Amino acid sequence: MATPVTRHRKIASTEPPVASSPTTPASFAIDYGPEAEAVLVAIQTEIEHAPTLCEQYPPRWLAIQIVERDEDILRRLQASAEGASLLKRADRHIQRLAEVYGDDADIVLTDHRYGWINTLVRQVVTRPDEEKVTLSERLDRVLTHRVLGLPIFLAAMWAVFKLTSDVTAPYLDWISGVISGPVTEWAIALFHFLGLGGTWVESLVVDGVIAGVGGVLVFVPVLMSLYLALAVLEDSGYMARAAFLMDRLMQPLGLHGKSFLPMIVGFGCTVPAIYATRTLENRRDRVLTGLLVPFMSCSARLPVYVLFAAIFFPGRAGLVIFGIYMLGIAAAVLLGLVLKRTLFQGNDGAAFVMELPPYRVPTLRSIWLHMWRRTSSFMHKAWTVIMVMSIVVWALMAIPAGPGRGAFAHTEIDDSIFATAAQAIAPVFAPLGFGSWQASGSLITGFVAKEVVVSTLGQTYGAEVAATGDETPPQAVNPVQDLVRIGAGFVQATVDTIKSIPLIVGIDLFPHDESPEPSALMSSIQRSFAATSGGHAGLAGLAFMVFVLLYTPCIVAVTAARHEFGARWMWTSVIGQFALAWIAAFLVFQGGLLLGLG
Amino acid sequence: MADYLIALAGNPNAGKSTIFNALTGARQHVGNWPGKTVEKKSGLFRYRETEIEIVDLPGAYSLSAFSPEEVIARDFLLEARPDLVVTVLDAANLERNLYLAVQILELGAPAVVVLNMADVAESQGLTIDDERLSQALKAPVVRTVGRREQGIDQLVETVYQQLIRRDKGAGPSRPAEVTLERL
Structure with a gap:
C-alpha cells in the first residue's frame, strides 16, 4: 500500500456517511416498528435539509438520538439555530409517537433495540439442553451469600494481611541478615584490603549506602506478596464481589467498597497499602483512601508502642497498645467524614453500577507480570530517595x-x-x-x-554500646562459605514461610515475646x-x-x-x-x- | 501518518486490552483523552505494507451519554470517523455486549465484530452461529481467545480485507462470505 489512502475526513465531508455511501457495508438498521419508523423517517428528512448537521452526524443516527432524548445531543443541537429549529420540528413528530405509546415514547427505541438483540441472541446462540448452572453462579451462591459472604470476605482480607506481614517475615530477616552479615563483612574486608579500614569512606559505604540498599530491598518481599494477593483477587473476579459486599459499610466514609483492602494491608505496612489503592477505578477514591491509609498503624510502629507501654503503663500495656490502634482507626474515620464534606465532595448521589465478571483462574503469566512490573517500578522510583535520606542521616551523625x-x-x-x-x-x-x-x-x-x-x-x-565495624576486627572473609550461608538462609526462609502459612488462620496481633529492652x-x-x-x-x-x-x-x-x-x-x-x-x-x-x- | 485509522470498542471486561496488546505489541502510546482523566491508548501495527493506527476506546456499555467513557467513545466515532471499528464482544455474555455493538453499527461505522473469550462460552456449553450473527449485523465476525492470542492473525486479515474493500469502493461487502473464506 504505497499509494496514500484517502483519509476518513475526506469521505465523510463529501457525502453523508450512512446509506448512500458505497463504502459502508449494506447499511445496518434495526426496524423499530411502523409508528416509530414513520417518525424516524420524517425527522431524518428534516435533518437531510440541514446541511451542516448532515455533515456532522449520520442523519438516521441523529434522528434516533432525538427520539431517545439523548441529553448530550439535545444540548448540542440547542446550541445552534439550525439544530434548535430542527428540534422544534422534530417535537411535532415525536408528539405523534407519544399519542401511540403515552409517556414512554422516548424509551420505545431502546425497548425495541433490546428486543431485537434478544431475538438475535435466541437465533444465534444455542444453549445446552438443561440450563447448566455455571461454576461462577455456584461460587457466587456461597461467596456473596447474605450471611456467609461477610465472614468469607473477612477471612480473605485476614489472609492478605498475614501474607504481607507474617509470611514475608522470614524473607525480610533473610535480606537484612545478608545485608548486615556477609555483604557488610565483605565491604569491610575490602576496605581493609585497600587500606581504608576505619576511615570515613568505609563508614559512609557501610552505614550509609549499604544500609540504604537494605532499606529498599526489605520492601521487595512485602510488595511482591501484596501484588501476588492483589493479582489473584483481581484476576479471579473476587475483588469485584468484595467491593460489592463492603460498599455499604464504606459509603458513609465517602469511600468505596474496594477501599477496605488497602486499609487492612495498612496494618502490615503502609507502602503496599498505598499501592493497593490502585484497585480503585476512580482517582478521587484512590487519593482519599491513600490519605487515610497511613492512620492504620503499621507493624513497624509496634516496637515503639511496646517499649513505651512497658515503661509508662506496666501491667496495662496490652490495653494501651490496643487503644492506640483504635485511635488510628478513629482518626481515619473522622478524617474521612471531614474530607468527604470538604475536599472530596461529589460523586455521592451517583448510581453505583458494578459488573461482577465471571470467576476465572488467573494465568501464572499475568500474576507474575503484576508482581514483577509493579515491584520493579517501585524500586525504580524509591531507591534514590531512600539512598539520599540514608546518606543524609549518616552524614548528620558523622x-x-x-x-x-x-x-x-x-x-x-x-x-x-x-x-x-x-x-x-x-x-x-x-x-x-x-x-x-x-x-x-x-x-x-x-x-x-x-x-x-x-x-x-x-x-x-x-x-x-555502639556496635559498629570499628570495634570488631575484620574476620577472615570466606566468600564460598558466605554464599553457602546465603543460599541456605534463603532455603530456610522459604521453609519458614511455608511453615508460617498456617499462621494465616491464627490470630496473633500483639506478640509480647519481643525481647525486653x-x-x-x-x-x-x-x-x-x-x-x-x-x-x-x-x-x-x-x-x-x-x-x-x-x-x-x-x-x-x-x-x-x-x-x-x-x-x-x-x-x-x-x-x-x-x-x-x-x-x-x-x-x-x-x-x-x-x-x-x- | 498511518494509512488507516481504526478504533477498538467493547464493554469493560470484554478483553479489549488483551486484543489491543496482541495487535500492537510494544508499539503503544499511552496518554489521556484531551481534557479528561480517562486513559487513551493508541498503537500502530503493520500488515502487508499497510500501516494501521488503532485507538483503544474506553470500555463502555453503550454509546448513550451516561458516563465520560461513553461520551468519549461516541465523540471519537463521530469526529475522527475511523475507517473501521473493531467491536469486541464477550462471547459468554453476548446479549449484554451486543447493545454497544448495535449502537456502533447504527452510527454507520464499518465494523468487524470480535467474539472474544470463545473458549469460555464453549465451556459453558454455548454454541454460537457466527454466520447468522454476521448476516444480522452486516459485519464480519471473528472468533478469538485474547488471553492465548488465538484468532488474532485472522482478525488482522479480516480488518485488512475490509479496509481494502472499502477503498476499492467495491460496493456492499458480503461479510458472511469473508468469514467463510477464512474458515
Whole structure:
C-alpha cells in the first residue's frame, strides 16, 4: 500500500456517511416498528435539509438520538439555530409517537433495540439442553451469600494481611541478615584490603549506602506478596464481589467498597497499602483512601508502642497498645467524614453500577507480570530517595558539632550535628511533653523508617554500646562459605514461610515475646520524659505514642504517595499528618494536665 | 501518518486490552483523552505494507451519554470517523455486549465484530452461529481467545480485507462470505 489512502475526513465531508455511501457495508438498521419508523423517517428528512448537521452526524443516527432524548445531543443541537429549529420540528413528530405509546415514547427505541438483540441472541446462540448452572453462579451462591459472604470476605482480607506481614517475615530477616552479615563483612574486608579500614569512606559505604540498599530491598518481599494477593483477587473476579459486599459499610466514609483492602494491608505496612489503592477505578477514591491509609498503624510502629507501654503503663500495656490502634482507626474515620464534606465532595448521589465478571483462574503469566512490573517500578522510583535520606542521616551523625568533639565519622552521637539539629527542633515538641533532643532525634530518624525509632533512642540515651565495624576486627572473609550461608538462609526462609502459612488462620496481633529492652534504656527514657514534662512522664509517654501513630509513616510511604498521587497530594499528606499528630499529642498531654491525670 | 485509522470498542471486561496488546505489541502510546482523566491508548501495527493506527476506546456499555467513557467513545466515532471499528464482544455474555455493538453499527461505522473469550462460552456449553450473527449485523465476525492470542492473525486479515474493500469502493461487502473464506 504505497499509494496514500484517502483519509476518513475526506469521505465523510463529501457525502453523508450512512446509506448512500458505497463504502459502508449494506447499511445496518434495526426496524423499530411502523409508528416509530414513520417518525424516524420524517425527522431524518428534516435533518437531510440541514446541511451542516448532515455533515456532522449520520442523519438516521441523529434522528434516533432525538427520539431517545439523548441529553448530550439535545444540548448540542440547542446550541445552534439550525439544530434548535430542527428540534422544534422534530417535537411535532415525536408528539405523534407519544399519542401511540403515552409517556414512554422516548424509551420505545431502546425497548425495541433490546428486543431485537434478544431475538438475535435466541437465533444465534444455542444453549445446552438443561440450563447448566455455571461454576461462577455456584461460587457466587456461597461467596456473596447474605450471611456467609461477610465472614468469607473477612477471612480473605485476614489472609492478605498475614501474607504481607507474617509470611514475608522470614524473607525480610533473610535480606537484612545478608545485608548486615556477609555483604557488610565483605565491604569491610575490602576496605581493609585497600587500606581504608576505619576511615570515613568505609563508614559512609557501610552505614550509609549499604544500609540504604537494605532499606529498599526489605520492601521487595512485602510488595511482591501484596501484588501476588492483589493479582489473584483481581484476576479471579473476587475483588469485584468484595467491593460489592463492603460498599455499604464504606459509603458513609465517602469511600468505596474496594477501599477496605488497602486499609487492612495498612496494618502490615503502609507502602503496599498505598499501592493497593490502585484497585480503585476512580482517582478521587484512590487519593482519599491513600490519605487515610497511613492512620492504620503499621507493624513497624509496634516496637515503639511496646517499649513505651512497658515503661509508662506496666501491667496495662496490652490495653494501651490496643487503644492506640483504635485511635488510628478513629482518626481515619473522622478524617474521612471531614474530607468527604470538604475536599472530596461529589460523586455521592451517583448510581453505583458494578459488573461482577465471571470467576476465572488467573494465568501464572499475568500474576507474575503484576508482581514483577509493579515491584520493579517501585524500586525504580524509591531507591534514590531512600539512598539520599540514608546518606543524609549518616552524614548528620558523622559530622562533629564543633572542634574537640571528635573527628569526622568518629564522633559520639551527642557530639554530632545530628544532636544539634535535634536540639534545635526540640522546642516544637516541648508543649507535647517530650522536648528533649533525644526524643526529637528519634522522631527525625523515624521519618526515614519507624523501625529505627527505638534504636535511635537506644543510641542517644547511650544505653546501647555502639556496635559498629570499628570495634570488631575484620574476620577472615570466606566468600564460598558466605554464599553457602546465603543460599541456605534463603532455603530456610522459604521453609519458614511455608511453615508460617498456617499462621494465616491464627490470630496473633500483639506478640509480647519481643525481647525486653534493656532496663537501663527504659529508666533513662522515664527520667528524661519526667524532666521534660514537669513530672507527668506518663502523659508525655502517651503523647509520644500518639505522635508516632499519626505522623508520617516513613520516607518510603511518602515516596509511594508521590508515585501514586503526585507531589501535591504527597505534601498535603505529609503536612496534614504532622499537623494532626501534633494537635492530637498536644490534646493528650495538655488535656491530661488540665484533667489532673498522670 | 498511518494509512488507516481504526478504533477498538467493547464493554469493560470484554478483553479489549488483551486484543489491543496482541495487535500492537510494544508499539503503544499511552496518554489521556484531551481534557479528561480517562486513559487513551493508541498503537500502530503493520500488515502487508499497510500501516494501521488503532485507538483503544474506553470500555463502555453503550454509546448513550451516561458516563465520560461513553461520551468519549461516541465523540471519537463521530469526529475522527475511523475507517473501521473493531467491536469486541464477550462471547459468554453476548446479549449484554451486543447493545454497544448495535449502537456502533447504527452510527454507520464499518465494523468487524470480535467474539472474544470463545473458549469460555464453549465451556459453558454455548454454541454460537457466527454466520447468522454476521448476516444480522452486516459485519464480519471473528472468533478469538485474547488471553492465548488465538484468532488474532485472522482478525488482522479480516480488518485488512475490509479496509481494502472499502477503498476499492467495491460496493456492499458480503461479510458472511469473508468469514467463510477464512474458515
